Amino acid sequence: MAPFARPKKPLRESKLALVTTGGVHLPEQPRFDIDDPAGDCSYREIPSGARELTWTHAYHRSDEGSDLDAVFPLWTLRGLAEEGFIGGLSPRHFSFMGATHETASLRERTAPEVAGKLVEDGADAVLLTPS
Numbered sequence: 498m499a500p501f502a503r504p505k506k507p508l509r510e511s512k513l514a515l516v517t518t519g520g521v522h523l524p525e526q527p528r529f530d531i532d533d534p535a536g537d538c539s540y541r542e543i544p545s546g547a548r549e550l551t552w553t554h555a556y557h558r559s560d561e562g563s564d565l566d567a568v569f570p571l572w573t574l575r576g577l578a579e580e581g582f583i584g585g586l587s588p589r590h591f592s593f594m595g596a597t598h599e600t601a602s603l604r605e606r607t608a609p610e611v612a613g614k615l616v617e618d619g620a621d622a623v624l625l626t627p628s
Contacts (some may be wrong), residue, residue, distance in 0.1 A: 512619035514587035517627035518595035519568035520553040529594035536597030538607050549621040560617040568628050587620040595628050
C-alpha cells in the first residue's frame, strides 16, 4: 500500500474521522493501561456527538486545565464542518494509547479492525493526531 493516497474529493465534500494515540476516551469508558510495559493495544470508540472526554496519560493531571482539543480536535472539526470547510464528521472516531512497545497485536488485530470500521462509516479522510 502506498504511504500517501490522493483524496478523491475536496475536503468540503469529505467526511472526516479522527484517530489519535493520545489515550482519549469517554469518562465512562475504561482507562488505558499505562502500567503495562508492552503497552496497551486496545482502542476506544468516540461518538462524533460526544460532549465530555477525558484521557489516560502518564503526564496528564486533571487539575492542570489541559486543552484536550489540542490532542483530539473534535470541537474544532465540528466548527469546520459547520462552516462548510469539511463535508462532515464520521459518526465515530478512534483513540489508541501511544508508547506501545509490543506492536504485533496492534498491527495484526486492532489497527485492521479500526480501518474496517472507518471504511464501514464511510470516512473519506482520517486526521491522525499523535501524542
